[in-house]
Amino acid sequence: MFNLSWVRRHLAAVRALLVFTVVLGVLYPLAVFGVAQLPGLHGKAEGSLVTSEGRTVGSALIGQSFTDKDGNPLKQYFQSRPSNAGDGYDPTATSASNLGPEDIVDTLPDPKLLAAGKEDENAKQSLLTQVCERSKSIGELDGVSGARPFCAPSGVGAVLAVFGERTTGGDVPHPTRVVSLNEQEGVVRAPFVAAYKGVRVELARYGEDYATGLVVPVRGDAPADPAVPPDAVTASGSGLDPHISPAYARLQTARVATARGIPSARVAELVKQHTGGRAVGFMGEPAVNVLELNLALDRQFPFRDRP
Amino acid sequence: MSPTLAGILFLGSLVLAVVAVHRPLGDYMFRVYTGRSHNRVERGVYRLIGTDPDAEQTWGAYARGVLAFSVAGVLFLYLLQRVQQHLLLSLGMDPVKPDQAWNTAVSFVTNTNWQSYSGESTMGHLVQMAGLAVQNFVSAAVGMAVAIALVRGFARKKSPHLGNFWVDLTRGSLRILLPIAFVGAVVLVAGGLVQNFHDGTTISTLTGGSQTITGGPVASQEVIKELGTNGGGFYNANSAHPFENGTAWTNWLEIFLILLIPFALPRTFGRMVGQKRQGYAIAAAMGVIAMASVVLTMVFQGVHHGTVPTAAGAATEGTETRFGVLNSAVFATATTLTSTGAVDSFHDSYTSLGGMMTMFNMMLGEVAPGGVGSGLYGMLVLAVITVFVAGLMVGRTPEYLGKKIGSREIKFAALYFLITPILVLAGTAVAMATRDGRAGMLNTGPHGLSEVLYAFTSASNNNGSAFAGLTVNTVFYDTALGLCMALGRFMPIVFVLALAGSLAGQGRVPASKGTLPTHRAQFVGMVAGVTVVLVALTFLPALALGPLAEGIHR
Numbered sequence: 001m002f003n004l005s006w007v008r009r010h011l012a013a014v015r016a017l018l019v020f021t022v023v024l025g026v027l028y029p030l031a032v033f034g035v036a037q038l039p040g041l042h043g044k045a046e047g048s049l050v051t052s053e054g055r056t057v058g059s060a061l062i063g064q065s066f067t068d069k070d071g072n073p074l075k076q077y078f079q080s081r082p083s084n085a086g087d088g089y090d091p092t093a094t095s096a097s098n099l100g101p102e103d104i105v106d107t108l109p110d111p112k113l114l115a116a117g118k119e120d121e122n123a124k125q126s127l128l129t130q131v132c133e134r135s136k137s138i139g140e141l142d143g144v145s146g147a148r149p150f151c152a153p154s155g156v157g158a159v160l161a162v163f164g165e166r167t168t169g170g171d172v173p174h175p176t177r178v179v180s181l182n183e184q185e186g187v188v189r190a191p192f193v194a195a196y197k198g199v200r201v202e203l204a205r206y207g208e209d210y211a212t213g214l215v216v217p218v219r220g221d222a223p224a225d226p227a228v229p230p231d232a233v234t235a236s237g238s239g240l241d242p243h244i245s246p247a248y249a250r251l252q253t254a255r256v257a258t259a260r261g262i263p264s265a266r267v268a269e270l271v272k273q274h275t276g277g278r279a280v281g282f283m284g285e286p287a288v289n290v291l292e293l294n295l296a297l298d299r300q301f302p303f304r305d306r307p
Numbered sequence: 308m309s310p311t312l313a314g315i316l317f318l319g320s321l322v323l324a325v326v327a328v329h330r331p332l333g334d335y336m337f338r339v340y341t342g343r344s345h346n347r348v349e350r351g352v353y354r355l356i357g358t359d360p361d362a363e364q365t366w367g368a369y370a371r372g373v374l375a376f377s378v379a380g381v382l383f384l385y386l387l388q389r390v391q392q393h394l395l396l397s398l399g400m401d402p403v404k405p406d407q408a409w410n411t412a413v414s415f416v417t418n419t420n421w422q423s424y425s426g427e428s429t430m431g432h433l434v435q436m437a438g439l440a441v442q443n444f445v446s447a448a449v450g451m452a453v454a455i456a457l458v459r460g461f462a463r464k465k466s467p468h469l470g471n472f473w474v475d476l477t478r479g480s481l482r483i484l485l486p487i488a489f490v491g492a493v494v495l496v497a498g499g500l501v502q503n504f505h506d507g508t509t510i511s512t513l514t515g516g517s518q519t520i521t522g523g524p525v526a527s528q529e530v531i532k533e534l535g536t537n538g539g540g541f542y543n544a545n546s547a548h549p550f551e552n553g554t555a556w557t558n559w560l561e562i563f564l565i566l567l568i569p570f571a572l573p574r575t576f577g578r579m580v581g582q583k584r585q586g587y588a589i590a591a592a593m594g595v596i597a598m599a600s601v602v603l604t605m606v607f608q609g610v611h612h613g614t615v616p617t618a619a620g621a622a623t624e625g626t627e628t629r630f631g632v633l634n635s636a637v638f639a640t641a642t643t644l645t646s647t648g649a650v651d652s653f654h655d656s657y658t659s660l661g662g663m664m665t666m667f668n669m670m671l672g673e674v675a676p677g678g679v680g681s682g683l684y685g686m687l688v689l690a691v692i693t694v695f696v697a698g699l700m701v702g703r704t705p706e707y708l709g710k711k712i713g714s715r716e717i718k719f720a721a722l723y724f725l726i727t728p729i730l731v732l733a734g735t736a737v738a739m740a741t742r743d744g745r746a747g748m749l750n751t752g753p754h755g756l757s758e759v760l761y762a763f764t765s766a767s768n769n770n771g772s773a774f775a776g777l778t779v780n781t782v783f784y785d786t787a788l789g790l791c792m793a794l795g796r797f798m799p800i801v802f803v804l805a806l807a808g809s810l811a812g813q814g815r816v817p818a819s820k821g822t823l824p825t826h827r828a829q830f831v832g833m834v835a836g837v838t839v840v841l842v843a844l845t846f847l848p849a850l851a852l853g854p855l856a857e858g859i860h861r
Binding site: 064236287 | 436445614659
């Protein structure tokens with residue numbers, strides 16, 4: 001096997017690789033870098049940085065959080081979408097949730113840890129509960145209903161475990177026991193529905209195994225098109241989405257105007273100016289750049305914190 | 308304009324653009340691979356490599372060239388990652404640990420670009436541009452070279468030779484990929500993609516928090532990632548990251564780049580075998596499957612069936628506002644129908660049936676249109692299987708393009724087809740049977756199985772996209788998926804080249820009354836049918852336990 005042609009072939013392979021590494025791995029990116037120094041391209045190649053009053057405050061393409069130190073939304077600013085990049089909008093840890101469309105059952109926290117004021121690292125909110133919780137808090141912040149299909153008023157996913165004999169079709173026509181899986185005893189006072197098929201619904205208890213129950217998400221009577229728009233309650237793919245939908249911007253307009261003590265119409269006008277249409281008329285979706293909008297707000301209607 | 312109409316226009320404009328360029332590009336590639344003269348740069352390269360560009364190779368020598376070059380690539384890339392802390396532009400990154408470095412090296416050399424690492428926290432700029440991006444070019448050029456060798460097998464008569472691997476590799480890299488990449492990279496910079504060598508600029512945000520704006524030679528890598536159907540993102544968020552895909556039009560352009568070469572190669576094939584209509588038939592079979600798939604995925608995503616999508620009001624989890632749901636679905640289809648695996652939205656959070664489509668696309672063997680080169684040779688193998696099946700039905704010796712498909716040829720074709728299903732199903736079974744395999748799942752129940760099935764499908768088909776919830780940076784997954792990628796790439800290549808050698812050695816049988824015409828709609832339908840039926844029979848049981856179980860309920 002180790003004859004002359006074998007050696008020659010592998011030497012050729014190594015030499016070919018080195019040649020291509022120089023041409024395609026060094027010269028080519030440097031050439032693109034060189035062209036990117038041209039005016040008009042340079043700023044973009046550097047990261048589309050945005051400055052305000054002489055200091056760099058971010059990138060026009062990278063979203064930011066507009067919250068206080070504890071992560072509570074600042075009322076005077078338009079809020080970005082939920083983010084899974086690090087602690088939120090961290091470009092060194094970009095990520096999506098990667099939770100599936102039927103991820104609807106929470107792993108409940110240990111009440112002992114909660115009582116001690118600690119976090120339970122094993123607890124995990126399902127994607128459904130994340131959506132419901134965000135909808136509830138945005139609804140409260142912006143003064144609209146946060147109700148959504150499959151969401152309990154307590155801000156968790158409305159999901160039951162139904163115990164009892166199953167038919168061949170997988171139904172449980174005569175349940176013996178029903179538990180609201182995401183509503184925890186001691187956290188929630190009463191389940192989102194008192195009874196299911198004539199059986200009283202119990203709250204979930206930490207540590208109990210409900211695996212044998214049939215998992216039934218309950219649609220409820222919330223409208224299919226809720227007041228809080230979809231992008232406001234779902235995280236983006238990058239965790240750095242610089243945009244929100246025009247609908248989510250409209251929802252926030254009144255609250256921002258009130259916080260800044262100006263008429264709502266002025267803010268609405270600014271939102272309109274910062275709403276980008278589809279590229280070339282049909283690519284993508286209309287979107288509002290949150291950082292640029294908030295910068296414009298600060299420039300035109302500076303926020304004065306009233307005690 | 309309604310989102311639906313905009314989505315239809317988005318898809319329609321892409322189709323038009325691909326149709327418009329497939330001819331000039333296909334003809335150009337025909338001239339590149341059949342031209343006899345070598346330009347000065349190339350002569351210099353051949354001298355440095357130490358090869359005689361006018362010496363032709365047998366199929367065995369051609370295959371040994373492919374393997375030697377790939378082994379050198381894996382070793383070099385492994386080494387580069389292991390010593391990156393000593394190199395320029397390392398950004399202070401630690402050396403990549405051995406199992407992950409092996410996985411990544413195999414991943415990029417096999418044109419898979421599966422990533423068990425997160426770019427922004429693992430790889431320095433030099434490893435990205437001089438290691439990973441170089442393989443983006445040459446792994447694509449290898450795929451094209453193998454496809455061209457197979458086409459020569461059909462085109463030649465009684466020839467022991469298939470061309471010269473080093474010449475095909477060099478011409479594919481320098482004459483086809485490099486010029487398109489350079490122009491594309493500059494255009495992408497205009498769309499906001501960064502191209503610098505910063506190690507990150509920390510700034511104070513509007514509300515006083517701190518944020519690190521990352522840098523890197525991204526545009527030059529992004530363009531070849533799509534053009535070479537590679538898919539490995541500079542950043543963890545891949546083409547969802549605004550610095551990899553800043554606007555709705557860069558999104559369009561990136562999808563176009565993914566489809567550009569795979570849809571133009573059938574034209575090159577038609578020219579090389581001297582019957583353009585044969586190329587059209589292959590392109591049509593690819594197009595029919597692709598169209599059906601993209602429409603279904605757009606519908607599934609648009610209708611947003613399922614508990615969480617219904618609660619949210621749209622399938623927006625894991626998608627970017629600037630792209631929207633429908634454009635993201637087009638990207639997802641393009642990336643999984645080719646061997647790309649780049650993502651501009653996260654498939655794990657797709658609706659159950661939309662997510663299943665991305666998996667089914669890969670299971671098709673990535674032939675509609677498939678990866679650069681690998682798509683064409685995959686589809687030609689399926690065409691061989693189709694004429695064989697048709698021959699069985701009417702009881703005649705099958706032939707394709709004047710070549711007899713005898714027992715030797717059909718054995719190579721069948722072996723080619725069987726490799727990936729074996730890797731996917733056996734790999735998934737092993738993972739589900741071991742604790743290390745099950746430990747990686749983020750979701751439970753059918754969706755957890757989907758994550759594992761997706762991973763082995765993606766690796767074995769050299770796609771590289773992921774149901775990214777699966778934790779894959781473990782010794783088990785790094786090793787197992789690395790093996791799947793290597794076997795899923797090189798065993799089919801060897802069988803394709805063996806088939807090519809066998810075909811080239813034959814004479815040509817004149818077409819007779821009993822010859823199945825292979826340029827008509829009937830044949831296109833049969834190829835598409837054979838492709839879908841073979842895959843459905845192979846994978847339906849596994850899909851039924853995963854996405855179908857999850858997606859079909861009242």
